[in-house]
Amino acid sequence: MTGRVTSHNRPLQRPDPLEGWSRRVEILTDAVVIPPLERSFVQPSGILRKNGTFCAQGAHWRKTRPLTVRPQKPTGPVARLPGTWLWGGVLFRHFGHFIVESSGRLWPLPNLPEKIDGVLFTPKSPGAGYAPEPFHLDFFAMAGVPRVYQADRPLQVEKLYVPGQGFGLGEIIEGTDHARAYFRNHFARNISPNGPEKLYISRSKLGRGRGKLLCEDHLDTLLANQGYEVFHPQAHDLPTQVARYKAAKHVIASEGSAIHLFAMVAREDQKLAVMARRVSQATDFILRHARSFSGVDPVLVNTLHRSWVPENESVARLWLSELDFTAAHRILSDHGFISGPSWEDPSENAMEDAKKKASGVPLAPIISEGKPT
Incomplete structure:
Protein backbone atom coordinates (compact mmCIF):
# COMPACT_ATOMS: atom_id res chain seq x y z
CA MET A 1 0.00 0.00 0.00
CA THR A 2 1.03 3.65 -0.28
CA GLY A 3 3.23 4.66 2.63
CA ARG A 4 5.20 2.50 5.01
CA VAL A 5 3.19 0.07 7.17
CA THR A 6 4.70 -0.78 10.54
CA SER A 7 3.71 -2.63 13.66
CA HIS A 8 5.76 -0.36 15.91
CA ASN A 9 6.37 3.36 16.06
CA ARG A 10 9.08 5.86 16.97
CA PRO A 11 8.75 8.30 19.92
CA LEU A 12 6.49 11.32 19.44
CA GLN A 13 7.98 13.93 17.13
CA ARG A 14 6.76 16.91 15.14
CA PRO A 15 4.94 16.09 11.89
CA ASP A 16 7.36 16.17 8.97
CA PRO A 17 5.80 16.33 5.48
CA LEU A 18 8.92 14.78 3.93
CA GLU A 19 9.58 11.79 6.19
CA GLY A 20 8.73 10.25 9.55
CA TRP A 21 5.50 9.22 11.17
CA SER A 22 3.22 11.39 9.04
CA ARG A 23 3.85 9.06 6.07
CA ARG A 24 3.53 5.69 7.86
CA VAL A 25 0.67 3.41 8.90
CA GLU A 26 0.79 1.36 12.09
CA ILE A 27 -1.48 -1.70 12.46
CA LEU A 28 -2.87 -2.45 15.92
CA THR A 29 -5.05 -5.21 17.34
CA ASP A 30 -7.11 -4.83 20.51
CA ALA A 31 -5.98 -1.24 20.99
CA VAL A 32 -8.04 0.97 23.31
CA VAL A 33 -9.29 4.28 21.94
CA ILE A 34 -10.02 6.85 24.66
CA PRO A 35 -12.04 10.05 24.00
CA PRO A 36 -11.43 13.26 25.95
CA LEU A 37 -13.18 13.66 29.30
CA GLU A 38 -13.20 17.47 29.44
CA ARG A 39 -13.17 20.50 27.18
CA SER A 40 -9.67 21.96 26.91
CA PHE A 41 -7.17 22.98 24.27
CA VAL A 42 -4.80 20.08 24.98
CA GLN A 43 -6.63 16.89 25.97
CA PRO A 44 -5.60 13.48 27.31
CA SER A 45 -7.07 11.35 24.52
CA GLY A 46 -6.04 8.90 21.83
CA ILE A 47 -4.88 5.31 21.45
CA LEU A 48 -3.30 2.89 23.91
CA ARG A 49 -1.76 -0.21 22.41
CA LYS A 50 -2.68 -3.66 23.68
CA ASN A 51 0.35 -3.54 25.99
CA GLY A 52 -0.77 -0.20 27.47
CA THR A 53 1.78 2.05 25.72
CA PHE A 54 0.65 5.28 24.08
CA CYS A 55 0.41 5.18 20.28
CA ALA A 56 2.05 8.50 19.43
CA GLN A 57 1.36 7.73 15.76
CA GLY A 58 -2.27 8.64 16.44
CA ALA A 59 -1.68 11.96 18.24
CA HIS A 60 -3.24 15.07 16.73
CA TRP A 61 -0.85 17.96 16.05
CA ARG A 62 -1.56 21.63 15.47
CA LYS A 63 1.39 23.84 14.57
CA THR A 64 4.23 22.96 16.96
CA ARG A 65 2.54 20.78 19.57
CA PRO A 66 0.18 17.84 20.02
CA LEU A 67 -3.38 18.63 21.11
CA THR A 68 -3.94 15.03 22.22
CA VAL A 69 -1.57 13.56 24.82
CA ARG A 70 -1.36 10.24 26.62
CA PRO A 71 -4.61 9.38 28.42
CA GLN A 72 -4.94 7.27 31.56
CA LYS A 73 -5.74 3.60 31.08
CA PRO A 74 -9.42 2.94 31.88
CA THR A 75 -9.97 1.24 35.22
CA GLY A 76 -13.34 -0.37 34.49
CA PRO A 77 -14.70 -2.63 31.74
CA VAL A 78 -14.15 -1.38 28.18
CA ALA A 79 -16.70 -1.87 25.40
CA ARG A 80 -15.44 -3.73 22.33
CA LEU A 81 -15.72 -2.45 18.76
CA PRO A 82 -15.51 -5.40 16.37
CA GLY A 83 -14.23 -5.13 12.85
CA THR A 84 -11.44 -3.35 11.00
CA TRP A 85 -11.18 0.45 11.18
CA LEU A 86 -9.07 3.34 9.97
CA TRP A 87 -8.07 5.86 12.64
CA GLY A 88 -9.34 9.33 11.68
CA GLY A 89 -8.18 11.24 14.75
CA VAL A 90 -10.19 14.16 16.13
CA LEU A 91 -13.57 15.06 14.62
CA PHE A 92 -13.97 18.85 14.71
CA ARG A 93 -17.42 20.42 14.43
CA HIS A 94 -16.23 23.82 13.17
CA PHE A 95 -16.33 23.65 9.35
CA GLY A 96 -12.88 25.08 8.69
CA HIS A 97 -11.11 23.04 11.36
CA PHE A 98 -12.96 19.93 10.23
CA ILE A 99 -11.86 20.36 6.60
CA VAL A 100 -8.21 20.91 7.52
CA GLU A 101 -7.78 18.93 10.74
CA SER A 102 -10.14 15.95 10.46
CA SER A 103 -9.09 14.93 6.94
CA GLY A 104 -5.36 14.41 7.42
CA ARG A 105 -5.53 10.64 7.97
CA LEU A 106 -7.80 9.65 5.07
CA TRP A 107 -4.91 9.32 2.61
CA PRO A 108 -4.44 5.49 2.90
CA LEU A 109 -8.10 4.74 2.05
CA PRO A 110 -7.61 3.72 -1.61
CA ASN A 111 -4.64 1.47 -0.86
CA LEU A 112 -5.52 -0.39 2.33
CA PRO A 113 -4.88 -4.13 1.88
CA GLU A 114 -8.38 -5.07 3.08
CA LYS A 115 -11.89 -3.73 3.32
CA ILE A 116 -12.56 -1.65 6.41
CA ASP A 117 -15.78 -1.12 8.34
CA GLY A 118 -15.25 2.63 8.53
CA VAL A 119 -13.23 5.48 10.00
CA LEU A 120 -13.04 5.90 13.78
CA PHE A 121 -12.80 9.33 15.42
CA THR A 122 -12.86 10.84 18.87
CA PRO A 123 -14.86 14.06 19.37
CA LYS A 124 -13.04 17.31 20.07
CA SER A 125 -15.67 18.44 22.59
CA PRO A 126 -17.14 15.77 24.86
CA GLY A 127 -20.83 16.11 25.63
CA ALA A 128 -21.48 18.41 22.67
CA GLY A 129 -23.55 15.87 20.75
CA TYR A 130 -22.14 13.16 18.55
CA ALA A 131 -24.42 13.18 15.50
CA PRO A 132 -22.40 14.31 12.44
CA GLU A 133 -23.51 17.51 10.72
CA PRO A 134 -24.70 17.38 7.08
CA PHE A 135 -21.36 18.80 5.88
CA HIS A 136 -19.54 15.98 7.69
CA LEU A 137 -21.63 13.39 5.87
CA ASP A 138 -21.23 15.14 2.50
CA PHE A 139 -17.47 15.34 2.90
CA PHE A 140 -17.06 11.71 3.96
CA ALA A 141 -19.26 10.55 1.08
CA MET A 142 -17.00 12.41 -1.38
CA ALA A 143 -13.98 10.93 0.41
CA GLY A 144 -15.15 7.35 -0.06
CA VAL A 145 -15.61 6.67 3.66
CA PRO A 146 -18.02 3.73 4.16
CA ARG A 147 -18.98 4.64 7.74
CA VAL A 148 -18.02 7.08 10.49
CA TYR A 149 -17.94 6.06 14.15
CA GLN A 150 -17.27 8.41 17.07
CA ALA A 151 -15.94 6.97 20.31
CA ASP A 152 -18.03 8.54 23.06
CA ARG A 153 -16.51 6.16 25.62
CA PRO A 154 -13.35 3.99 25.76
CA LEU A 155 -13.44 1.29 23.09
CA GLN A 156 -11.26 -1.76 22.49
CA VAL A 157 -10.94 -2.00 18.72
CA GLU A 158 -10.50 -5.40 17.09
CA LYS A 159 -8.18 -4.08 14.35
CA LEU A 160 -7.08 -0.52 13.72
CA TYR A 161 -5.00 1.04 10.96
CA VAL A 162 -3.30 4.14 12.38
CA PRO A 163 -1.92 6.46 9.67
CA GLY A 164 0.25 9.43 10.49
CA GLN A 165 -1.22 12.91 10.15
CA GLY A 166 -0.63 13.83 6.52
CA PHE A 167 -2.24 17.26 6.62
CA GLY A 168 -3.21 19.89 9.19
CA LEU A 169 -2.39 23.32 10.60
CA GLY A 170 1.25 24.32 10.83
CA GLU A 171 4.16 23.32 8.63
CA ILE A 172 2.14 20.31 7.49
CA ILE A 173 -0.47 22.60 5.85
CA GLU A 174 1.17 21.77 2.51
CA GLY A 175 0.50 18.08 3.12
CA THR A 176 2.62 15.03 2.51
CA ASP A 177 2.92 13.71 -1.03
CA HIS A 178 0.55 10.87 -0.04
CA ALA A 179 -2.12 13.26 1.26
CA ARG A 180 -1.93 15.49 -1.81
CA ALA A 181 -2.13 12.49 -4.15
CA TYR A 182 -5.18 11.15 -2.33
CA PHE A 183 -7.13 14.40 -2.71
CA ARG A 184 -5.98 14.92 -6.28
CA ASN A 185 -6.85 11.41 -7.49
CA HIS A 186 -9.67 10.18 -5.25
CA PHE A 187 -11.59 12.97 -3.53
CA ALA A 188 -14.95 14.07 -5.04
CA ARG A 189 -14.24 12.29 -8.33
CA ASN A 190 -17.94 11.68 -8.90
CA ILE A 191 -18.82 15.40 -8.74
CA SER A 192 -18.99 16.98 -12.20
CA PRO A 193 -18.24 20.67 -12.79
CA ASN A 194 -21.42 22.72 -12.80
CA GLY A 195 -21.46 26.51 -12.79
CA PRO A 196 -20.16 29.67 -14.41
CA GLU A 197 -16.58 30.43 -15.35
Whole structure:
Protein backbone atom coordinates (compact mmCIF):
# COMPACT_ATOMS: atom_id res chain seq x y z
CA MET A 1 0.00 0.00 0.00
CA THR A 2 1.03 3.65 -0.28
CA GLY A 3 3.23 4.66 2.63
CA ARG A 4 5.20 2.50 5.01
CA VAL A 5 3.19 0.07 7.17
CA THR A 6 4.70 -0.78 10.54
CA SER A 7 3.71 -2.63 13.66
CA HIS A 8 5.76 -0.36 15.91
CA ASN A 9 6.37 3.36 16.06
CA ARG A 10 9.08 5.86 16.97
CA PRO A 11 8.75 8.30 19.92
CA LEU A 12 6.49 11.32 19.44
CA GLN A 13 7.98 13.93 17.13
CA ARG A 14 6.76 16.91 15.14
CA PRO A 15 4.94 16.09 11.89
CA ASP A 16 7.36 16.17 8.97
CA PRO A 17 5.80 16.33 5.48
CA LEU A 18 8.92 14.78 3.93
CA GLU A 19 9.58 11.79 6.19
CA GLY A 20 8.73 10.25 9.55
CA TRP A 21 5.50 9.22 11.17
CA SER A 22 3.22 11.39 9.04
CA ARG A 23 3.85 9.06 6.07
CA ARG A 24 3.53 5.69 7.86
CA VAL A 25 0.67 3.41 8.90
CA GLU A 26 0.79 1.36 12.09
CA ILE A 27 -1.48 -1.70 12.46
CA LEU A 28 -2.87 -2.45 15.92
CA THR A 29 -5.05 -5.21 17.34
CA ASP A 30 -7.11 -4.83 20.51
CA ALA A 31 -5.98 -1.24 20.99
CA VAL A 32 -8.04 0.97 23.31
CA VAL A 33 -9.29 4.28 21.94
CA ILE A 34 -10.02 6.85 24.66
CA PRO A 35 -12.04 10.05 24.00
CA PRO A 36 -11.43 13.26 25.95
CA LEU A 37 -13.18 13.66 29.30
CA GLU A 38 -13.20 17.47 29.44
CA ARG A 39 -13.17 20.50 27.18
CA SER A 40 -9.67 21.96 26.91
CA PHE A 41 -7.17 22.98 24.27
CA VAL A 42 -4.80 20.08 24.98
CA GLN A 43 -6.63 16.89 25.97
CA PRO A 44 -5.60 13.48 27.31
CA SER A 45 -7.07 11.35 24.52
CA GLY A 46 -6.04 8.90 21.83
CA ILE A 47 -4.88 5.31 21.45
CA LEU A 48 -3.30 2.89 23.91
CA ARG A 49 -1.76 -0.21 22.41
CA LYS A 50 -2.68 -3.66 23.68
CA ASN A 51 0.35 -3.54 25.99
CA GLY A 52 -0.77 -0.20 27.47
CA THR A 53 1.78 2.05 25.72
CA PHE A 54 0.65 5.28 24.08
CA CYS A 55 0.41 5.18 20.28
CA ALA A 56 2.05 8.50 19.43
CA GLN A 57 1.36 7.73 15.76
CA GLY A 58 -2.27 8.64 16.44
CA ALA A 59 -1.68 11.96 18.24
CA HIS A 60 -3.24 15.07 16.73
CA TRP A 61 -0.85 17.96 16.05
CA ARG A 62 -1.56 21.63 15.47
CA LYS A 63 1.39 23.84 14.57
CA THR A 64 4.23 22.96 16.96
CA ARG A 65 2.54 20.78 19.57
CA PRO A 66 0.18 17.84 20.02
CA LEU A 67 -3.38 18.63 21.11
CA THR A 68 -3.94 15.03 22.22
CA VAL A 69 -1.57 13.56 24.82
CA ARG A 70 -1.36 10.24 26.62
CA PRO A 71 -4.61 9.38 28.42
CA GLN A 72 -4.94 7.27 31.56
CA LYS A 73 -5.74 3.60 31.08
CA PRO A 74 -9.42 2.94 31.88
CA THR A 75 -9.97 1.24 35.22
CA GLY A 76 -13.34 -0.37 34.49
CA PRO A 77 -14.70 -2.63 31.74
CA VAL A 78 -14.15 -1.38 28.18
CA ALA A 79 -16.70 -1.87 25.40
CA ARG A 80 -15.44 -3.73 22.33
CA LEU A 81 -15.72 -2.45 18.76
CA PRO A 82 -15.51 -5.40 16.37
CA GLY A 83 -14.23 -5.13 12.85
CA THR A 84 -11.44 -3.35 11.00
CA TRP A 85 -11.18 0.45 11.18
CA LEU A 86 -9.07 3.34 9.97
CA TRP A 87 -8.07 5.86 12.64
CA GLY A 88 -9.34 9.33 11.68
CA GLY A 89 -8.18 11.24 14.75
CA VAL A 90 -10.19 14.16 16.13
CA LEU A 91 -13.57 15.06 14.62
CA PHE A 92 -13.97 18.85 14.71
CA ARG A 93 -17.42 20.42 14.43
CA HIS A 94 -16.23 23.82 13.17
CA PHE A 95 -16.33 23.65 9.35
CA GLY A 96 -12.88 25.08 8.69
CA HIS A 97 -11.11 23.04 11.36
CA PHE A 98 -12.96 19.93 10.23
CA ILE A 99 -11.86 20.36 6.60
CA VAL A 100 -8.21 20.91 7.52
CA GLU A 101 -7.78 18.93 10.74
CA SER A 102 -10.14 15.95 10.46
CA SER A 103 -9.09 14.93 6.94
CA GLY A 104 -5.36 14.41 7.42
CA ARG A 105 -5.53 10.64 7.97
CA LEU A 106 -7.80 9.65 5.07
CA TRP A 107 -4.91 9.32 2.61
CA PRO A 108 -4.44 5.49 2.90
CA LEU A 109 -8.10 4.74 2.05
CA PRO A 110 -7.61 3.72 -1.61
CA ASN A 111 -4.64 1.47 -0.86
CA LEU A 112 -5.52 -0.39 2.33
CA PRO A 113 -4.88 -4.13 1.88
CA GLU A 114 -8.38 -5.07 3.08
CA LYS A 115 -11.89 -3.73 3.32
CA ILE A 116 -12.56 -1.65 6.41
CA ASP A 117 -15.78 -1.12 8.34
CA GLY A 118 -15.25 2.63 8.53
CA VAL A 119 -13.23 5.48 10.00
CA LEU A 120 -13.04 5.90 13.78
CA PHE A 121 -12.80 9.33 15.42
CA THR A 122 -12.86 10.84 18.87
CA PRO A 123 -14.86 14.06 19.37
CA LYS A 124 -13.04 17.31 20.07
CA SER A 125 -15.67 18.44 22.59
CA PRO A 126 -17.14 15.77 24.86
CA GLY A 127 -20.83 16.11 25.63
CA ALA A 128 -21.48 18.41 22.67
CA GLY A 129 -23.55 15.87 20.75
CA TYR A 130 -22.14 13.16 18.55
CA ALA A 131 -24.42 13.18 15.50
CA PRO A 132 -22.40 14.31 12.44
CA GLU A 133 -23.51 17.51 10.72
CA PRO A 134 -24.70 17.38 7.08
CA PHE A 135 -21.36 18.80 5.88
CA HIS A 136 -19.54 15.98 7.69
CA LEU A 137 -21.63 13.39 5.87
CA ASP A 138 -21.23 15.14 2.50
CA PHE A 139 -17.47 15.34 2.90
CA PHE A 140 -17.06 11.71 3.96
CA ALA A 141 -19.26 10.55 1.08
CA MET A 142 -17.00 12.41 -1.38
CA ALA A 143 -13.98 10.93 0.41
CA GLY A 144 -15.15 7.35 -0.06
CA VAL A 145 -15.61 6.67 3.66
CA PRO A 146 -18.02 3.73 4.16
CA ARG A 147 -18.98 4.64 7.74
CA VAL A 148 -18.02 7.08 10.49
CA TYR A 149 -17.94 6.06 14.15
CA GLN A 150 -17.27 8.41 17.07
CA ALA A 151 -15.94 6.97 20.31
CA ASP A 152 -18.03 8.54 23.06
CA ARG A 153 -16.51 6.16 25.62
CA PRO A 154 -13.35 3.99 25.76
CA LEU A 155 -13.44 1.29 23.09
CA GLN A 156 -11.26 -1.76 22.49
CA VAL A 157 -10.94 -2.00 18.72
CA GLU A 158 -10.50 -5.40 17.09
CA LYS A 159 -8.18 -4.08 14.35
CA LEU A 160 -7.08 -0.52 13.72
CA TYR A 161 -5.00 1.04 10.96
CA VAL A 162 -3.30 4.14 12.38
CA PRO A 163 -1.92 6.46 9.67
CA GLY A 164 0.25 9.43 10.49
CA GLN A 165 -1.22 12.91 10.15
CA GLY A 166 -0.63 13.83 6.52
CA PHE A 167 -2.24 17.26 6.62
CA GLY A 168 -3.21 19.89 9.19
CA LEU A 169 -2.39 23.32 10.60
CA GLY A 170 1.25 24.32 10.83
CA GLU A 171 4.16 23.32 8.63
CA ILE A 172 2.14 20.31 7.49
CA ILE A 173 -0.47 22.60 5.85
CA GLU A 174 1.17 21.77 2.51
CA GLY A 175 0.50 18.08 3.12
CA THR A 176 2.62 15.03 2.51
CA ASP A 177 2.92 13.71 -1.03
CA HIS A 178 0.55 10.87 -0.04
CA ALA A 179 -2.12 13.26 1.26
CA ARG A 180 -1.93 15.49 -1.81
CA ALA A 181 -2.13 12.49 -4.15
CA TYR A 182 -5.18 11.15 -2.33
CA PHE A 183 -7.13 14.40 -2.71
CA ARG A 184 -5.98 14.92 -6.28
CA ASN A 185 -6.85 11.41 -7.49
CA HIS A 186 -9.67 10.18 -5.25
CA PHE A 187 -11.59 12.97 -3.53
CA ALA A 188 -14.95 14.07 -5.04
CA ARG A 189 -14.24 12.29 -8.33
CA ASN A 190 -17.94 11.68 -8.90
CA ILE A 191 -18.82 15.40 -8.74
CA SER A 192 -18.99 16.98 -12.20
CA PRO A 193 -18.24 20.67 -12.79
CA ASN A 194 -21.42 22.72 -12.80
CA GLY A 195 -21.46 26.51 -12.79
CA PRO A 196 -20.16 29.67 -14.41
CA GLU A 197 -16.58 30.43 -15.35
CA LYS A 198 -16.42 33.35 -12.92
CA LEU A 199 -17.19 32.84 -9.23
CA TYR A 200 -17.02 35.12 -6.20
CA ILE A 201 -17.12 33.26 -2.87
CA SER A 202 -18.70 35.84 -0.57
CA ARG A 203 -19.05 36.18 3.21
CA SER A 204 -21.53 39.06 2.99
CA LYS A 205 -24.52 37.01 4.20
CA LEU A 206 -22.84 35.53 7.26
CA GLY A 207 -24.54 36.58 10.48
CA ARG A 208 -23.35 38.82 13.29
CA GLY A 209 -20.25 37.87 15.18
CA ARG A 210 -18.44 36.60 12.09
CA GLY A 211 -15.33 38.27 10.70
CA LYS A 212 -15.85 39.83 7.30
CA LEU A 213 -15.20 42.76 5.00
CA LEU A 214 -17.42 45.74 5.78
CA CYS A 215 -19.71 46.72 2.90
CA GLU A 216 -18.99 43.41 1.22
CA ASP A 217 -22.43 43.62 -0.39
CA HIS A 218 -20.98 46.57 -2.34
CA LEU A 219 -18.16 44.28 -3.52
CA ASP A 220 -20.79 41.65 -4.42
CA THR A 221 -22.46 44.16 -6.74
CA LEU A 222 -19.22 45.31 -8.34
CA LEU A 223 -18.14 41.75 -9.10
CA ALA A 224 -21.60 40.74 -10.32
CA ASN A 225 -21.29 43.60 -12.83
CA GLN A 226 -18.04 41.95 -13.98
CA GLY A 227 -19.87 38.70 -14.72
CA TYR A 228 -19.15 36.87 -11.46
CA GLU A 229 -21.73 34.67 -9.77
CA VAL A 230 -21.88 35.81 -6.13
CA PHE A 231 -21.82 32.49 -4.29
CA HIS A 232 -22.67 32.02 -0.61
CA PRO A 233 -21.33 28.54 0.23
CA GLN A 234 -23.16 28.24 3.55
CA ALA A 235 -26.44 28.18 1.61
CA HIS A 236 -25.46 25.07 -0.38
CA ASP A 237 -24.48 21.48 0.35
CA LEU A 238 -20.88 20.43 -0.20
CA PRO A 239 -21.44 18.64 -3.55
CA THR A 240 -22.93 21.87 -4.96
CA GLN A 241 -19.98 23.85 -3.62
CA VAL A 242 -17.49 21.43 -5.16
CA ALA A 243 -19.32 21.48 -8.52
CA ARG A 244 -19.05 25.29 -8.58
CA TYR A 245 -15.38 25.25 -7.60
CA LYS A 246 -14.56 22.73 -10.31
CA ALA A 247 -16.38 24.70 -13.01
CA ALA A 248 -14.94 28.17 -12.40
CA LYS A 249 -11.88 29.37 -14.29
CA HIS A 250 -11.61 32.63 -12.32
CA VAL A 251 -12.32 32.44 -8.58
CA ILE A 252 -12.25 35.42 -6.24
CA ALA A 253 -12.87 34.57 -2.59
CA SER A 254 -13.34 36.53 0.59
CA GLU A 255 -10.75 34.93 2.84
CA GLY A 256 -12.21 32.06 4.86
CA SER A 257 -12.68 28.33 5.31
CA ALA A 258 -14.39 27.84 1.94
CA ILE A 259 -11.03 28.25 0.22
CA HIS A 260 -9.75 25.11 1.96
CA LEU A 261 -12.48 23.08 0.26
CA PHE A 262 -11.71 24.78 -3.06
CA ALA A 263 -8.04 23.84 -2.65
CA MET A 264 -8.92 20.15 -2.40
CA VAL A 265 -10.56 20.07 -5.85
CA ALA A 266 -8.83 22.92 -7.70
CA ARG A 267 -6.73 22.54 -10.86
CA GLU A 268 -3.53 24.21 -11.90
CA ASP A 269 -5.22 26.01 -14.81
CA GLN A 270 -7.63 27.91 -12.51
CA LYS A 271 -6.97 31.41 -11.20
CA LEU A 272 -7.60 32.34 -7.56
CA ALA A 273 -7.61 35.75 -5.87
CA VAL A 274 -8.06 35.95 -2.10
CA MET A 275 -9.52 39.11 -0.55
CA ALA A 276 -7.75 39.49 2.81
CA ARG A 277 -10.00 40.51 5.71
CA ARG A 278 -7.45 40.36 8.55
CA VAL A 279 -3.75 40.07 9.33
CA SER A 280 -3.33 36.48 10.47
CA GLN A 281 -1.22 33.37 10.15
CA ALA A 282 -4.44 31.68 9.00
CA THR A 283 -4.22 33.71 5.78
CA ASP A 284 -0.81 32.23 5.04
CA PHE A 285 -2.12 28.73 5.75
CA ILE A 286 -4.96 29.22 3.25
CA LEU A 287 -2.60 30.41 0.52
CA ARG A 288 -0.08 27.63 1.12
CA HIS A 289 -2.79 24.97 1.12
CA ALA A 290 -4.23 26.19 -2.18
CA ARG A 291 -0.79 26.42 -3.78
CA SER A 292 0.52 23.04 -2.65
CA PHE A 293 -2.60 20.93 -3.30
CA SER A 294 -3.63 22.40 -6.65
CA GLY A 295 -0.63 24.16 -8.16
CA VAL A 296 -2.67 27.38 -8.33
CA ASP A 297 -0.62 30.44 -7.41
CA PRO A 298 -3.09 32.60 -5.42
CA VAL A 299 -3.17 36.37 -5.74
CA LEU A 300 -3.49 38.00 -2.31
CA VAL A 301 -5.52 41.22 -2.37
CA ASN A 302 -4.48 42.81 0.92
CA THR A 303 -5.72 46.41 0.69
CA LEU A 304 -7.30 47.09 4.08
CA HIS A 305 -7.87 50.72 5.18
CA ARG A 306 -8.77 49.98 8.80
CA SER A 307 -9.91 47.05 10.89
CA TRP A 308 -12.18 46.79 13.90
CA VAL A 309 -12.93 44.18 16.53
CA PRO A 310 -15.60 43.91 19.25
CA GLU A 311 -14.44 45.61 22.46
CA ASN A 312 -12.44 43.32 24.78
CA GLU A 313 -11.74 40.94 21.88
CA SER A 314 -8.57 40.58 19.84
CA VAL A 315 -8.77 37.36 17.80
CA ALA A 316 -8.23 37.87 14.08
CA ARG A 317 -11.23 35.73 13.07
CA LEU A 318 -13.54 38.47 14.46
CA TRP A 319 -12.00 41.35 12.53
CA LEU A 320 -14.32 43.65 10.58
CA SER A 321 -12.25 45.38 7.94
CA GLU A 322 -12.63 48.29 5.54
CA LEU A 323 -11.38 47.49 2.06
CA ASP A 324 -9.58 50.02 -0.11
CA PHE A 325 -11.73 49.37 -3.17
CA THR A 326 -9.56 51.45 -5.52
CA ALA A 327 -6.40 49.53 -4.62
CA ALA A 328 -8.27 46.20 -4.78
CA HIS A 329 -9.50 47.06 -8.30
CA ARG A 330 -5.95 47.78 -9.38
CA ILE A 331 -4.63 44.40 -8.17
CA LEU A 332 -7.53 42.40 -9.59
CA SER A 333 -7.27 44.25 -12.90
CA ASP A 334 -3.50 43.78 -13.12
CA HIS A 335 -3.95 40.02 -12.74
CA GLY A 336 -6.74 39.69 -15.29
CA PHE A 337 -9.69 39.07 -12.96
CA ILE A 338 -11.62 42.23 -13.86
CA SER A 339 -11.55 45.20 -16.24
CA GLY A 340 -13.15 48.59 -16.61
CA PRO A 341 -13.12 51.87 -14.62
CA SER A 342 -11.65 52.09 -11.14
CA TRP A 343 -13.82 51.41 -8.10
CA GLU A 344 -14.71 53.95 -5.43
CA ASP A 345 -15.04 53.28 -1.70
CA PRO A 346 -18.51 53.28 -0.11
CA SER A 347 -19.43 56.43 1.82
CA GLU A 348 -18.51 56.90 5.48
CA ASN A 349 -22.20 56.61 6.36
CA ALA A 350 -22.40 53.27 4.56
CA MET A 351 -19.34 52.04 6.47
CA GLU A 352 -20.80 53.14 9.82
CA ASP A 353 -24.05 51.38 8.97
CA ALA A 354 -22.15 48.23 8.01
CA LYS A 355 -20.25 48.22 11.33
CA LYS A 356 -23.49 48.40 13.31
CA LYS A 357 -25.12 45.61 11.29
CA ALA A 358 -22.07 43.37 11.38
CA SER A 359 -21.54 43.39 15.12
CA GLY A 360 -24.28 44.98 17.20
CA VAL A 361 -21.74 45.72 19.96
CA PRO A 362 -19.20 48.56 20.42
CA LEU A 363 -16.12 48.17 18.24
CA ALA A 364 -12.50 49.09 18.91
CA PRO A 365 -9.90 49.83 16.22
CA ILE A 366 -7.09 47.36 15.64
CA ILE A 367 -3.82 49.06 16.53
CA SER A 368 -0.73 48.38 14.42
CA GLU A 369 2.64 50.02 15.24
CA GLY A 370 0.92 52.56 17.45
CA LYS A 371 -1.67 53.64 14.88
CA PRO A 372 -5.08 52.36 13.83
CA THR A 373 -4.85 50.22 10.70
